[in-house]
Amino acid sequence: MLDDLDRTILTALACDARVSWKDLADEAGVSSPTIRDRVRRLQDTGVILGFAVKVSPAALGYSLEAIVRFKPFPGKQHILEQQIQSTDRIVQCDKVTGEDGFVARVLLRDIGELDPLLETFGRMATTNTSIVKSCPVRMRPPAF
Structure with a gap:
């Protein structure tokens, strides 16, 4: 089950997977360690499968x-x-x-x-x- 913080993180990462922990924490209104822990949890539970580069054909x-x-x-x-x-x-x-x-x-x-x-x-x-x-x-x- 995703909460609002998870949704904020996923939305931000979907727009820019290279966003810094600090910028993501500022956007979400929490600390950088909290963001790092949440992203790891989302990875560990299989919600985030990986990060990719978009290449222009x-x-x-x-x-x-x-x-x-x-x-x-x-x-x-x-x-x-x-x-x-x-x-x-x-x-x-x-x-x-x-x-x-x-x-x-x-x-x-x-x-x-x-x-x-x-x-x-x-x-x-x-x-x-x-x-x-x-x-x-x-x-x-x-x-x-």
Whole structure:
């Protein structure tokens, strides 16, 4: 069960995981040791799983993002999953119910990279691809 202090900490860390204990303590109205202890408790109980760096795909030259839905051929789901996991251009993938077995986000430098990437999956699955125009909601933490 989270209390108001936990929620304040999580909200602040979700905005800037590098915020100092002092700044976080000032915002929450408690001492720095209290903040440190609470963050450790949130980590120990599995509420905070880790801290990450947000990297700009565009700054690395990836100008396109695509959503690829994979429908595995009979008996190919396991090797398809392995191929998805080993493809570095796939930055996120969910195993889903329904006709599609997997839904993935793919980063591309240009549209010319799409067909060669999809061809590597041709013996394992059919694909259906959509180009992302914008992302009104990026992955965000759940409400707390």
